[in-house]
Amino acid sequence: MLTSKLLTRTTSAVARRAYSSPANEEHQNFSGLNFDLGDDYRRLQDSVRTFVKQEIMPNAAKYDKTMEYPWKIIKKAHEAGLLNSQIPEKYGGPGLDLVADVVLGEAVGYGCTGIGTAMMGNDLGSAPLVIAASDEVKKKFLTRLVEEPVMCAYCVTEPGAGSDVAGIRTKAEKKGDEYIVNGSKMWITNGGVANWYFLLARTDPDPKAPAGKAFTAFAVDADSAGIIKGRKEINLGQRCSDTRGITFEDVRIPASQVVGAHGEGFKVAMKTFDKTRPLVAASAVGLAARCLDEASKYALERKTFGTQIANHQAVAFILADIVTNMELSRLMTYRSALEVDMGRSGQYYASIAKRFAADTAVEAASNCIQVFGGAGFNTEYPAEKLYRDSKIFQIYEGTSQVQRMVISRQLLQKVKENGTYFFA
Structure with missing residues (x-):
């Protein structure tokens, strides 16, 4: 079992050395380009994935059926340091950067986005306070999230x-x-x-x-x-x-x-989305990755016309579409988080990431069912739950249509100011 001490050491290291690896120094100095996570992020990723495999995935179907709030998992996640990851150290939190939180959200989303939404509700509720509240309000409300396994909204x-x-x-x-x-x-x-x-x-x-x-x-x-x-x-x-x-x-x-x-207050609420939409996108990426794994494994097991269905072009092309869009979603999601961590306005890239990752998750889940065929329509297999869970990504924290409005307005403003988008 993943120990809380292990994850605490890992998350603290990420908080202290967010750009300690050569890859991230290149981003910070604008002297290169690197798409690999630094060592600290990878250690965090490994720790969270272990928690997801041991605690979330074995229980996800049960909580989906009972609709019971996953308090047992929430308490274990709190003990392991998986909640409230962006609360500053001054108020008892690990003070992780947004890239680290995206690493966390993607892994949890792979396990179960329902449980992930419950967990990340604290990120959404606490972010406005981290951004704009007085020291007195932060001490009163943020510290209690860290001290006890309690939730906010x-x-x-x-x-x-x-x-x-x-x-x-x-x-x-x-x-x-x-x-x-x-x-x-x-x-x-x-x-x-x-x-x-x-x-x-x-x-x-x-x-x-x-x-x-x-x-x-x-x-x-x-x-x-x-x-x-x-x-x-x-x-x-x-x-x-x-x-x-x-x-x-x-x-x-x-x-x-x-x-x-x-x-x-409206300005505070809007600034919050710059930090939380990348987290929603990360969860959607996790779900799309889960769809890819489930569909690929089934395609390698199921046989029709004397061969595994993965060998049929119709199925192979579906898998190719899922992985292509999932990888593109992941790249934009991490870009949107890095923009915030580097002190830039994250609204534009956060909306692109949220829009594309949400639509990708829904398409991936639909295609996952298609690969499973009749079995995908049955509750004994994971595909139907992934499909049901995916749809909300196109709705909460701003619909996909609203994201397109944000994206197009900023795009056109840039073209008006510079006469071009590509060369601006």
Whole structure:
């Protein structure tokens, strides 16, 4: 069994020496190009893969069927240092860079994206605080994630406002030294199990107010009076992930728990996606890699017309398409993470990675079923679960269509400014 001490040593080493290998020094100095992970990243990858093989893969089907929240695995992951990987060392976390977190997310996604979504809910919920919260708020909310196996949630989406974050209607009215919040959220990952929420609410009643000034972000304890948790939703896939609606009825939040400045919550929420969309892409890459392995192994075992089906061009070409798009997704996902780690705006590459990796995962899962044939349509084989789990990647954290909007706007802006994309 993977020991917590082993992973702690590994993750600490990555945090301290994120660019210690010659390959990463080349990236840092812009003097070369290298597509290999450095030694620290590989050690982290080996450790996480061991955990995935021992703890996640043997239990994934069970949690999918029971739809039970994977608390046992969550607690083991916490003990092994696999949760809260980007929380700074100052607040008790390992302080890993985003590339390291992508390494982690890809491996967990290979094992089970439902369990992975539950685990990575803490990355999404804590990222806004890491980016913009005061030291006081960070100490109060981030440290508890490290000290105990508790979860948090990113409480932004509403019944009428998903990818259109600027359309949220939950209101927060400032009265004295606190805010009074009323409204409803929907599709909140970890909503029913979270210890605290990152919350985005409208603080400017003027419907014409620009998004950059109309919303304020908060950290709020999940057991605050007036918070009502809805029923666990039964979804197409990733069924062990806890997804619920959350209602706020006259919930009082101290003004000291504002994340960032009053009126700048939308900016905080958008900056968060630069760091979390690469993680979603990484999980999608992991699922596509799992589809590739399952389909390839079956193609080498199953025989028709006197030979293994892998020898039929129709099947071989399907496998070729899966691996091509998976490898391309992986390259862009790591590029998007590296952009953030190098201090650049990661929005453009994060959207490209998330869009392409999400679409690749869905296509890979569909093709995996095709390789399995009738067996792929049966619950005794892994293909159908991979297919069900894949679809959400095209929806959460911004649909594939929204990613295309982000990509095209930035592309056209670059061409307007430089007269060209390629030579800019």
